[in-house]
Amino acid sequence: MVRITIDGVQLDVEEGKTILEVALKNNIYIPNLCYHPNVSPAPGKIADEIVYRNGERYQGVEGEYEGCGLCFVIADGEIVKACDTPVRDGLKVDTRDERAIKERKSNLVRIFATHPHVCITCEYRNGCDRIQCTFGYPVEERCCDLFSKCELRFTAEYIGIPPETPRYMYRGLPVVEEKLYKWDWNYCINCTRCVRGCREVREANALGFVIESSAGNVIVGRTAQTDVESGCKFCGVCVEICPTGVVRDIKKKASNKWRDSIVAKKLPLLTEALELTPESVASLPDSPGVFRLYDENMEVVYIKGTPNLREELHSEVGRAAYFDYEEHEMYTMRESELIQEFLQKHGRMPKLNDEVDDLFDL
Amino acid sequence: MVTVQESEYWRWPESIWVDESKNWQDAEVISCGIDLGSVSTQAVVMLDGELYAYANMRTGTSSAASAEKAVNAMLEKIGDMKRDDIHYIVGTGYGRVSIPFAQKTITEIACHGRGAVYVYGDKVRTVLDMGGQDLKAIKVDSRGKVINFLMNDKCAAGTGRGIEVVCDLLSIPITEAGQLSLQVDEEPEPVSTTCVVFAKSEILGLIRKGWGKERILAAFFNAVASRVVELLERVGVEPEFAITGGISKNIGVVKRIEDKLGLKALEPKYDPQLAGAIGAALFGRALYIKSKK
Numbered sequence: 001m002v003r004i005t006i007d008g009v010q011l012d013v014e015e016g017k018t019i020l021e022v023a024l025k026n027n028i029y030i031p032n033l034c035y036h037p038n039v040s041p042a043p044g045k046i047a048d049e050i051v052y053r054n055g056e057r058y059q060g061v062e063g064e065y066e067g068c069g070l071c072f073v074i075a076d077g078e079i080v081k082a083c084d085t086p087v088r089d090g091l092k093v094d095t096r097d098e099r100a101i102k103e104r105k106s107n108l109v110r111i112f113a114t115h116p117h118v119c120i121t122c123e124y125r126n127g128c129d130r131i132q133c134t135f136g137y138p139v140e141e142r143c144c145d146l147f148s149k150c151e152l153r154f155t156a157e158y159i160g161i162p163p164e165t166p167r168y169m170y171r172g173l174p175v176v177e178e179k180l181y182k183w184d185w186n187y188c189i190n191c192t193r194c195v196r197g198c199r200e201v202r203e204a205n206a207l208g209f210v211i212e213s214s215a216g217n218v219i220v221g222r223t224a225q226t227d228v229e230s231g232c233k234f235c236g237v238c239v240e241i242c243p244t245g246v247v248r249d250i251k252k253k254a255s256n257k258w259r260d261s262i263v264a265k266k267l268p269l270l271t272e273a274l275e276l277t278p279e280s281v282a283s284l285p286d287s288p289g290v291f292r293l294y295d296e297n298m299e300v301v302y303i304k305g306t307p308n309l310r311e312e313l314h315s316e317v318g319r320a321a322y323f324d325y326e327e328h329e330m331y332t333m334r335e336s337e338l339i340q341e342f343l344q345k346h347g348r349m350p351k352l353n354d355e356v357d358d359l360f361d362l
Numbered sequence: 363m364v365t366v367q368e369s370e371y372w373r374w375p376e377s378i379w380v381d382e383s384k385n386w387q388d389a390e391v392i393s394c395g396i397d398l399g400s401v402s403t404q405a406v407v408m409l410d411g412e413l414y415a416y417a418n419m420r421t422g423t424s425s426a427a428s429a430e431k432a433v434n435a436m437l438e439k440i441g442d443m444k445r446d447d448i449h450y451i452v453g454t455g456y457g458r459v460s461i462p463f464a465q466k467t468i469t470e471i472a473c474h475g476r477g478a479v480y481v482y483g484d485k486v487r488t489v490l491d492m493g494g495q496d497l498k499a500i501k502v503d504s505r506g507k508v509i510n511f512l513m514n515d516k517c518a519a520g521t522g523r524g525i526e527v528v529c530d531l532l533s534i535p536i537t538e539a540g541q542l543s544l545q546v547d548e549e550p551e552p553v554s555t556t557c558v559v560f561a562k563s564e565i566l567g568l569i570r571k572g573w574g575k576e577r578i579l580a581a582f583f584n585a586v587a588s589r590v591v592e593l594l595e596r597v598g599v600e601p602e603f604a605i606t607g608g609i610s611k612n613i614g615v616v617k618r619i620e621d622k623l624g625l626k627a628l629e630p631k632y633d634p635q636l637a638g639a640i641g642a643a644l645f646g647r648a649l650y651i652k653s654k655k
Contacts, residue, residue, distance in 0.1 A: 129497070129514035131592045134557065145596075307459050332456055333515055336471065343510055356472055359648035360505040 002089040007096060013087055020071055020082035023095065027298070030095050031104060031155050033111075033189075033243055034068040035083040039196035043067040043084040048208035051221030052230075053185050054174035058219050060210025065218055068191050069107030070155060072100040079103060105162045111189050112156070112165045115244065119143035120153045121161055126337040140170035144187055144245035148344035151243035152189065178227045180234050180251055187246045190218040194238040194247065201241075206232040273298065273322040281317060284310040289327040290334045293320035293352065300342060302352035305335030319352065372526035373420075374402075374536050374608065377633075378439045380415040386443055389414075391650050394448045395642025396429050396464060397473065398457035401494025401522050402608060404639040405432040407440070407448065411647050413480075415440050416636055421494075425460035429453070433463075450653075452646035454638050456495075468645050470638050471500060471511050477641030478606055479506035482628040487600040490590065490619075491637070492609035494522040497590060499597040506641070512597040517557070520586040522608045524558045525615075528582055531565055532575050540614035543579035550577050552585035561585070579614060587618035594623065604628040606637035 001012050006019075006028050013022040018041065023030050034042040045065045051058050071082040074097040082095075094100070118137045119125055125147075128134075133142060147153065173185040190209065198207040207230070208223040224230035239249045273294055274280045289309045293302040293316060301320055306312035309325055316323070328334045342350055386392060389409035397404045399421060406416040417436035421428045437443050445463065453464035454473040461467070470491075478489040484504045491498040496515035500508055518524050529536045550573075553564050561582060568578050594603075605627050609615050611634070620626055632640070 124516040127513065127515045128517070129512055129593050129596065131514070131596070132517065132519055132555070132557070132589060134517050134519075305459075332458055332469075336469065336513060336515065339469070339471070340511065340513060344512075347510070349508070356468060356645060357507070359645050359652070360476070360507060362648035362651045 002087055002091075004087050004089070004091040004093065006093045015087070017087055018083055019073060019075060019080075019085050019087055019091075019093055022087055023082065023093070028095065029158070030071050030073060030082050031159050032068070032071040032083055033152065033155050034191040034193060035071065036193050036197070036241055038241070039193065039200045041067070041083045042192050042196065043081055045192060045196070045209075047211045047218075048223065049210065051208045051210050051219060051223060052225050053183070053219075053221045054176040055225045056174060058210050058212070058221060060219070061213040063211035063216070065192055065209065065211075068111065068189070070104050070159065072103040072107075073097070074100050101159075104159050108156055108159050109162055109165050111152070112161070112168065114168070114171070115152070115187065115189050116141055116143050116168050117156070117161070117165070118168070119147055120150075120156055121165075126341060127333065138170075140186070141168055144184075146245040148341050150245070155243075177250070180236075180249060181227070181239065182248045182250050183246055184248075185221075185246065187244045188220055189244055190220050191243060192218065192220060193241045193243060195220055197237040197241040201237045202233050202235045204231050204233045204235070206230040207238060273324045276313070276317055276320055276323045278314070278317055281310060281313045284313060284325065285327060286310040287327050288329055288331045289325055290331050290338060291316075291323050291325035292338065292350075294322040294324075296321045298322065300350050302350050303335060303338045303342060304353075305331030305333075307331070371529045371533055371535050376417075376419045378415075378417045378435050380436075380439045381413065384409060384412075384414055386414060386440065386447075391450075391647050392443075392448050393643045393646035393650060394433070394451045395473070395639040395644070395646055396433065396451065396453050396455075396458075396461055397470065397636075397638035397642060398425055398429050398453065398455040398461060399470075399494055399638070400456050400496075401526075402635065403428045403432045403455075404636050405429070405436050406636055406639040406643050407436060407443070408640070408643040408647060411644060413632055413636075413640065416633070416639070418633065418635055421457070425457035426462055428457075429461040429463075450646040450650040452642040452649065454642040466646075466649060468642060471498065471508055471513075473638045473641030473645065474498065474606055475500050475502040475508045475641065476506035476644055477637035477639070478502065478604055479504070480640050480644065481606065481630050481632050481634055481637050482602070482604040483631070485602045486604045486628060488594065488597070488603040489637075490594060490603070490605045490607075492520075492522065492590070492605060492607040492615075494608065497521060497593055499594050501597060501600065510597055512593060514593065519555070519557045519561075520589045524561070525586070525609065525612065527558055527562060528565060528579070531562060532569075532578060534575060534579070537611075539579055540583070540612035540616075542576050543583050543614035544617060545576045546580045549584060550581040552588055553581045555585070583612070583614040583618055586615055587622055590615075590619055591622045599623060599625065601625055602628050604630070604634070606634045608635050610634040 073082045074094040176183040195207045209220045222230040238247045288307045290305045403421045407414045417432045419432045451464045453461035453467045454470045458467040489500040498513040500511040
């Protein structure tokens with residue numbers, strides 16, 4: 001065990017773990033994207049020579065992937081990647097330092113330059129069926145149908161999308177329909193999570209990445225022209241692990257597990273969660289809004305809108321461990337939106353929202 | 363002096379009804395459901411879970427007053443029933459928390475699911491609620507419990523309010539628009555957008571081109587139906603399929619949705635605009651029984 005400090009909180013943590021791992025384990029969120037708990041960290045992975053998208057060949061130069069650059073923190077005064085820096089005794093970490101935040105934002109801008117994001121920045125994003133766009137953005141510029149469970153979106157919302165983010169222009173990259181999977185490379189942010197998933201989880205070598213000589217861009221693709229030639233074992237780990245919407249299981253065989261790995265991955269909360277106690281509730285505004293209750297594992301168990309947050313939450317004390325809230329005039333509408341978001345992510349209602357359940361058979 | 367008579371073509375008729383064959387004093391549980399929507403408000407009274415009376419009114423500028431008005435109109439029609447005679451009142455809909463005399467409020471999604479099973483029977487699995495300002499596709503089990511839903515409340519395209527605007531523009535009473543839109547020899551291409559603002563200017567363009575009203579309505583309802591079908595397909599349509607809400611009375615829209623889906627919508631046993639309020643009243647009955655146990 002070693003003793004470290006993160007944002008002023010002293011923690012005794014396991015040696016050999018990275019800053020990101022221990023922070024997440026202790027419920028301190030550091031934004032991250034190319035990190036996934038089931039695979040090794042991305043930075044330093046050596047690029048392949050050639051990859052293919054739809055049979056098209058991409059030749060690369062020697063080099064390594066540096067990572068998505070969203071997990072920057074200050075450790076003992078130095079700016080480092082939290083996913084790639086092991087903890088050591090006495091280490092002082094600051095996750096909220098201006099320098100780190102600036103670095104994260106500039107890397108987010110880089111990612112969004114080549115990934116659709118109008119829906120993520122849209123004021124109407126909740127409560128929109130995303131069939132017809134009120135602002136008239138063409139379909140190719142909008143986000144995909146995984147919007148409600150898009151990890152890139154949640155991470156970006158946490159970091160905050162800088163105003164200098166350029167407009168995304170559709171590049172018409174290959175859309176490949178294989179035997180079992182469909183790849184829409186337009187959604188790829190080249191985080192190499194699928195590459196590491198393929199190699200480390202399934203120990204296949206069907207996916208790889210190259211570094212383009214011209215701009216130093218990373219490009220992920222198949223290691224051969226077709227799925228079979230590349231040695232694909234059709235395990236579906238790429239479908240599970242992708243943080244955006246690139247690869248889909250056409251036969252929907254992975255649909256029961258669909259995105260469970262991402263739901264399980266710790267995502268940022270919209271607002272800070274507070275402990276549900278009479279004291280914390282007493283200081284709430286007595287104004288209209290919506291609140292969510294969480295159990296000990298930080299799982300949402302209840303979503304409700306109310307004309308009086310303080311009064312309503314007071315009566316909820318004892319029903320859950322934590323809560324978060326937002327003030328909102330149109331709280332019945334906002335409540336439906338949040339329930340819709342939860343349903344799409346989990347495929348069921350929050351546990352306590354099923355309270356009318358016993359009213360059906362009376 | 364000249365007075366200009368301006369008709370309000372969007373105005374749909376309000377209705378109040380009571381089942382004269384029943385005697386409410388015989389009922390064990392009298393429950394009331396109020397669905398306070400953005401455009402219309404429904405109040406129903408159910409006797410032991412059977413529909414007894416309802417009022418279907420326009421929502422005014424005050425939610426509380428609209429709820430009061432609907433309940434009072436219904437009680438007046440019944441004659442000798444007072445609000446205190448009702449055992450349990452449940453509010454639902456967009457303005458559900460502004461009903462001061464409701465004992466409990468329940469989300470419209472839950473109420474529409476439950477109400478749809480009452481209105482259409484327990485075979486219904488997909489409920490499309492076409493409301494005044496939003497669209498909801500709801501999947502339910504045989505008891506009317508919500509399994510999944512998808513809605514759009516950010517955009518009035520293809521909603522009741524959108525249709526009101528178009529009827530006004532074409533000077534056609536809203537109750538006749540559906541039937542009229544079917545009187546075309548050939549189905550025209552849908553208008554390119556169901557956005558209320560853009561559709562308005564597109565329709566003015568069509569009027570200038572000399573299109574007949576029937577053809578314009580057909581093109582607009584065709585676009586509304588396409589949009590709805592996309593929403594339904596995203597949530598997954600399972601037969602049996604039913605439409606609730608005000609637009610379910612527009613044969614022009616319903617027929618086109620059916621054609622596009624290749625599915626026939628179920629025939630309602632009661633006014634499908636009442637589904638939300640009926641669901642609320644049924645929950646009200648259960649809540650009352652539960653409170654007595």
